[in-house]
Amino acid sequence: MALTTSKSRPKRTPLVRVVAIGASAGGINGLLQVLPDLPLIPNCCLLIVVHLDPRSRSFLPQVLGRHARWSVKQAEEGESLRAGIAYIAPPDFHLVLSGGRLHLSSMGPVLMHRPSVDVLFQSLAKHRRLRTIAVLLSGAGRDGAEGLRSMKLSGASTIVQDPAEAMFSSMPAHGIETGCADFVIPVRAIAPKISMLCAQG
Secondary structure, three states, X not given: OOOOOOOOOOOOOOOOEEEEEEEOOOHHHHHHHXXXXXXXXXXXXXXXXXXXXXXXXXXXXXXXXXXXXOXXXXXXXXXXXXXXXXXXXXXXXXXXXXXXXXXXXXXXOEOOEOOOHHHXXXXXXXXXXXXXXXXXXXXXXOOOHHHHHHHHHOOOEEEEEOOOOOOOOHHHHHHHHOOOOOEEEOXXXXXHHHHHHHHOO
């Protein structure tokens, strides 16, 4: 599947950091605020899970690609991570990182969701040599909370959107309840925080 933006092909540079972003109801609005303010970060890629209708074709890569500085594409089975790309989980498939490659899983829904934020976050938590950042945005339900805990315990930095300003507060609120959120901040502050954390090494 081709990239959905016209940006130049990223260089093959060693990948040292992954930023994983989970969102549900109201989360696309959050992504549309985060991505335009997030500069390309050397040797970094984004993995994005949004709860989508499994019965419909997703145009999310095209929508986000029009606003992001990153190349945005729907994740494909077995592809290697590359710096400068934002990979989005396709509808009705979990997105996991295993063996250094992305995989699409059709195992059962987790907390009624496929793709599941928990599944992505927990797969990343197993890669302790990979520096990671977890971001949890607006959404209903509790998907992402246990994954956030797993990533924090693995050494990741964790960011949660302030529930007070989220369109749907329960998903970020459950993430905060784990006690594993390093930063609880407004959505407009998330891109600068990611940049700062990456600059710190």
